[in-house]
Amino acid sequence: MERAQPPTARTIIKMSQTVLVTGGAGYVGSHTIIELLNAGYNVICVDNLCNAFSEKDSLPESLKRVQEITGKTVGFYAVDLKDKAALTAIFKKVSASSPFQIESV
Numbered sequence: 001m002e003r004a005q006p007p008t009a010r011t012i013i014k015m016s017q018t019v020l021v022t023g024g025a026g027y028v029g030s031h032t033i034i035e036l037l038n039a040g041y042n043v044i045c046v047d048n049l050c051n052a053f054s055e056k057d058s059l060p061e062s063l064k065r066v067q068e069i070t071g072k073t074v075g076f077y078a079v080d081l082k083d084k085a086a087l088t089a090i091f092k093k094v095s096a097s098s099p100f101q102i103e104s105v
């Protein structure tokens with residue numbers, strides 16, 4: 001009997017619809033998000049805002065511009081990656097609302 005082959009990296013990327021971008025409110029991250037959104041991916045950004053401007057309880061300015069440029073919505077969490085509990089809660093929430101696999105870049 002033929003054994004199932006593990007998916008290649010290319011297959012995994014094709015399966016994925018939601019991409020988690022860390023530091024996405026910064027320069028490189030926000031430009032990466034624009035490209036991902038334009039390529040059809042859903043994007044969730046996790047950034048602790050240590051080097052990004054954001055009004056209280058509001059999307060960071062950079063991500064507001066990303067939404068204006070692309071006409072698409074970015075999920076955002078003001079969380080430090082070292083905060084394991086918060087990160088676990090984000091993964092649970094996103095997994096529950098989306099049947100797709102999550103990739104990180």
Ligand SMILES: O=c1ccn([C@@H]2O[C@H](COP(=O)(O)OP(=O)(O)O[C@H]3O[C@H](CO)[C@H](O)[C@H](O)[C@H]3O)[C@@H](O)[C@H]2O)c(=O)[nH]1
Pocket residue numbers: 022023024025026027028029046047048049050051052080081
């Ligand atoms: O522990 C951390 C550290 C940083 N961040 C976030 O990560 C993002 C980093 O973005 P930056 O714009 O500070 O850094 P980049 O590497 O994206 O961009 C920097 O490097 C680029 C070249 O690589 C250019 O020079 C650019 O102008 C310069 O801002 C920020 O939103 C910051 O808040 C976190 O969430 N957690």
